[in-house]
Structure formats: C-alpha cells, structure tokens
Amino acid sequence: MKTGSLAVKPGPVVAPPAITDADFRKFAEFFYRKTGIHFDDSKRYFVDKRLVERIESTGAENFRAWFVALRFETDGAELQQLVNIMTVNETYFFREAYQFDCLVNNMLDEVAARKRPGSRIRIWSIPSSTGEEPYSIAIYLLERWAKIDQYDVEILSSDIDTSVLKAAQRGIYSQRSVGNLPPQYLKKYFTPNGDNEWRISRDLVDSVEFSRVNLSEPTDTRRFRDIDVIFCRNLLIYFDDLSRRVAAEAMFDAMSPGGFICLGHSESMSRMSSLYTVRRFPDAMVYQKPLEA
Amino acid sequence: MGLKRQADAALHPVATRDYTRDLPGLIAQMSDVEVAVRRWAVRDLGSHPEAAAALGARLVVEADSSVRSALFSSLARLGGGDVVTAVLPLLRSEDPELRNGAIEVLSGLPDAVAPHIDALLCDGDSDVRIFTVNLLGDLHHIRVVAWLERVLMHDAAVNVVGAALEVLAEVGTDGSLPALRAVAQRFPDDAFIGFAVALAIERIGTP
Numbered sequence: 001m002k003t004g005s006l007a008v009k010p011g012p013v014v015a016p017p018a019i020t021d022a023d024f025r026k027f028a029e030f031f032y033r034k035t036g037i038h039f040d041d042s043k044r045y046f047v048d049k050r051l052v053e054r055i056e057s058t059g060a061e062n063f064r065a066w067f068v069a070l071r072f073e074t075d076g077a078e079l080q081q082l083v084n085i086m087t088v089n090e091t092y093f094f095r096e097a098y099q100f101d102c103l104v105n106n107m108l109d110e111v112a113a114r115k116r117p118g119s120r121i122r123i124w125s126i127p128s129s130t131g132e133e134p135y136s137i138a139i140y141l142l143e144r145w146a147k148i149d150q151y152d153v154e155i156l157s158s159d160i161d162t163s164v165l166k167a168a169q170r171g172i173y174s175q176r177s178v179g180n181l182p183p184q185y186l187k188k189y190f191t192p193n194g195d196n197e198w199r200i201s202r203d204l205v206d207s208v209e210f211s212r213v214n215l216s217e218p219t220d221t222r223r224f225r226d227i228d229v230i231f232c233r234n235l236l237i238y239f240d241d242l243s244r245r246v247a248a249e250a251m252f253d254a255m256s257p258g259g260f261i262c263l264g265h266s267e268s269m270s271r272m273s274s275l276y277t278v279r280r281f282p283d284a285m286v287y288q289k290p291l292e293a
Numbered sequence: 294m295g296l297k298r299q300a301d302a303a304l305h306p307v308a309t310r311d312y313t314r315d316l317p318g319l320i321a322q323m324s325d326v327e328v329a330v331r332r333w334a335v336r337d338l339g340s341h342p343e344a345a346a347a348l349g350a351r352l353v354v355e356a357d358s359s360v361r362s363a364l365f366s367s368l369a370r371l372g373g374g375d376v377v378t379a380v381l382p383l384l385r386s387e388d389p390e391l392r393n394g395a396i397e398v399l400s401g402l403p404d405a406v407a408p409h410i411d412a413l414l415c416d417g418d419s420d421v422r423i424f425t426v427n428l429l430g431d432l433h434h435i436r437v438v439a440w441l442e443r444v445l446m447h448d449a450a451v452n453v454v455g456a457a458l459e460v461l462a463e464v465g466t467d468g469s470l471p472a473l474r475a476v477a478q479r480f481p482d483d484a485f486i487g488f489a490v491a492l493a494i495e496r497i498g499t500p
C-alpha cells in the first residue's frame with residue numbers, strides 16, 4: 001500500500017530498489033542541508049533501509065524518480081516522513097544528560113552571576129512530552145546545583161499536546177523511562193506504583209508549571225518573558241524551515257539577555273537563525289542570546 | 294528559595310491590549326527606538342496581509358539583525374504576490390543579509406515567484422542572474438530543471454552557468470543531458486565548466 005503523497009511515476013518494483021554510492025551521497029547532502037542531520041558511511045545500512053522503504057511506499061520506480069519528486073514536492077510531506085523515520089525520538093529521565101551537567105556546572109552559575117541572591121531564575125522546557133525532561137531538570141537542580149537555596153528557580157514546561165501534559169502531571173512512569181536514573185534518585189523521588197511503574201513525588205510535580213503552547217503561535221508565546229535557560233530538544237527538527245525560524249524568534253523574545261538555549265544533539269541553531277551566538281562549555285555546546293540584545 | 298511552586302503563577306498574564314493593536318499602530322511601532330518593540334510589531338504584522346509593502350519597505354532601513362530576521366519571517370508567513378513584489382528588489386542589494394533573506398522568502402513562494410523567473414534570468418546584471426539560480430536551487434517548482442537548462446543553453450556569463458551546473462548536478466534528470474553536453478561545447482576552454490559538467494553527468498547517473 002502506498003503511504004506517501006509524492007507525485008511519482010509508478011512502476012513495477014520487482015526487487016528492492018538499489019541505493020548506489022552516488023545516491024547515498026546525493027541524499028546525505030540534501031538531508032543535511034534541510035535538517036542539519038549528517039549521515040556518514042557508518043550509517044549506510046540504516047539510511048539505505050529507510051530510503052528503500054520510502055521508495056517502495058511512494059511507488060517510485062527507483063531512487064532517482066523518488067528523489068526528484070522529493071526535491072520538488074510543494075507540501076513537504078515526504079520530507080517530514082523522512083525526518084520521522086530517520087530520527088528515533090523516545091524520552092526518558094536524564095536523556096542527553098551532558099546538557100544537564102552543563103546547566104549545573106556552567107550555565108546557571110553564569111546566569112546567577114548577573115543576578116542578586118534571592119532573585120528569580122526561570123527555566124523553560126519545551127516540549128514537555130510526558131514530563132521526563134522538566135523533572136530531570138528539577139532533580140539535577142536539587143541534587144547537583146550548590147546554589148539552589150540562594151535563588152528562586154521556576155521551571156516552566158510546555159507542549160502542544162494536552163494529553164501528554166496530563167500524563168506529565170500524573171507523573172507515572174515505566175521502568176524503561178526511569179532506567180537511566182541513579183538508584184539513589186529513584187529511591188528518593190519515586191515510589192513504586194504496581195509491578196513495573198513508578199510514581200514521581202508530588203513535590204516535583206508541584207515544582208513544574210505546565211502549559212499548552214504552540215511555538216509557532218505568537219499569542220501563545222507572548223506570556224513567556226525573562227527566561228534564563230530554554231531546553232528545546234528534538235522538537236524543531238520536526239518543523240519546516242519557516243516554522244523553525246518563527247520558533248527561534250519567539251524564544252529569542254521570551255529570553256533574558258544572555259540567556260541560554262539547548263537543542264538536541266543533531267540540531268543546529270546556526271542553521272535556523274543568526275540571532276544567537278554559540279557557547280562552548282566543557283560539557284556541551286549551547287546557544288546564547290547576546291547580552292546586549 | 295529553591296524550586297518555586299507552580300501555584301505562584303510564574304507566567305506573565307497577557308493583557309487584552311496585546312491583541313487589539315491595529316495595523317496603523319503596528320506599522321508606526323516598526324519605527325520605535327526600542328528594538329524589542331519593533332520586533333514585536335513586526336511579528337504581529339505577520340498576521341496582516343495588507344502589511345506586505347510596509348514590511349518590505351522597512352527591510353531596507355532597518356539596521357538591527359533581529360528585527361530584520363523577524364521582518365523576513367513575517368513576510369514569509371504572509372506570502373503571496375505582494376510579498377514577492379516587495380522582496381524581489383532586494384536581489385539587487387549590496388547587503389548579503391538582505392539578498393539571502395530575500396532568496397529564503399522567495400523560495401517558499403514558488404507559485405507567486407514563478408511568473409518572475411524568466412525576466413530575472415534575462416536581467417542585465419549577471420549577479421541578479423546568479424542569485425536567481427541560487428533561488429532556483431531552493432525553489433519547489435516543476436519548471437526548475439527547465440529554467441536551469443535554459444541558463445546552460447543561453448547565458449553568456451560563465452559564473453551564472455557554473456552556478457546553474459551546481460544546482461543541476463543535484464536536480465537534473467536524463468533530459469538534462471543534451472543541455473549539459475551543449476554547455477560543455479559552448480565553453481570548451483573553461484576547465485571549471487568541463488569539471489562541473491562531468492560531475493553533473495556523474496551525479497545524474499548516466500554515462
């Protein structure tokens with residue numbers, strides 16, 4: 001059954017379409033330019049398998065027919081399908097924890113140095129998904145940031161999907177979701193909920209303000225001001241070019257001068273917007289709103 | 294101190310006046326001395342189709358990059374023929390930020406920009422023709438390959454042809470081969486063109 005929307009010339013596919021070296025290079029260059037995701041030869045099997053899947057699903061005769069149709073499609077639907085199958089997006093506690101290390105080792109100290117003790121520091125986690133990221137931030141702050149008692153830290157978290165917001169506020173997680181947590185934190189902040197589930201403490205749930213937000217909608221983001229650190233990981237990759245730019249600009253207006261933004265490991269703000277500067281810390285590379293902005 | 298409780302309502306309340314700012318008021322605010330005020334006005338004007346000309350006019354006088362970025366985003370959101378009319382002159386700008394921004398906006402408006410491509414490819418300024426070829430590289434339009442092949446067949450400027458070869462190497466088809474062979478004959482002594490033609494033919498995949 002065809003699952004794509006590309007206007008390709010259908011042809012009889014008697015064997016899986018072959019992906020040549022030149023095809024792979026051509027696709028890798030295009031995909032990098034559109035998404036910033038780089039595939040080298042070590043990912044050849046992974047990429048080829050998915051390309052064949054898309055070629056067959058759209059009914060294209062071969063790679064070239066599929067690629068030309070992809071290249072000139074007007075609605076971006078096939079590119080979106082590609083992004084979906086080329087990225088694996090699952091969420092769990094302490095995912096890509098090097099950025100949380102960077103938060104408590106560098107970013108927050110720099111933010112705090114610009115504020116008086118006792119003043120407010122505001123962190124925004126978007127998308128919240130089912131809550132693993134904002135709660136991970138809360139645990140990191142409580143456990144690993146020495147100055148937590150000197151500042152008033154607000155954690156805001158948003159998602160466009162109200163069902164995941166409800167799940168985040170319920171705070172019940174599978175064993176797989178908490179599998180990356182150090183045992184002492186699991187014991188301290190969770191209680192068993194049946195055989196294979198864990199319930200997060202109400203104190204942590206109460207420490208995060210959840211809200212529904214569409215990053216592409218100015219009236220939704222207008223409420224967010226003076227944010228010092230934004231975690232926006234593995235979200236913009238699913239946006240088209242224009243929506244990505246609009247989101248980058250919305251976050252820029254929501255941030256304090258000198259504020260930081262963390263993207264997913266395969267995302268690059270430099271490809272979306274020139275508003276931010278790159279900051280390289282020992283634990284991670286992040287983006288910063290200029291102090292003078 | 295420590296983690297704040299959500300009951301403290303951290304989010305900034307949105308005042309009603311934020312939604313009632315009208316077109317003349319927003320256009321006036323594009324000249325405000327405060328960068329943030331200008332940026333917000335520009336972002337809100339992205340919902341006013343009749344603001345296309347004003348947004349385009351502001352681009353050539355706006356000095357702040359963050360406001361320029363918002364101007365381009367709002368123009369791209371609006372789309373349509375008025376935006377194309379407002380942005381096309383920027384292809385002649387000496388400012389690369391304006392040129393690149395214009396190409397980005399135009400590339401997202403294939404149907405509105407298509408009627409202008411033939412004229413742009415005949416422009417007397419070869420730089421404008423190169424920027425038009427750059428635009429074709431990002432334009433999702435069925436005639437892109439035909440426009441590029443026309444450049445190969447007729448444009449006298451080697452830099453324009455070189456730019457077209459670069460794009461055609463990615464998007465060309467078997468049908469592009471005659472134009473590729475023809476351009477090699479038009480510039481027989483130019484090593485770069487020879488190299489670019491060979492690369493394009495290799496990429497297209499037919500010997």
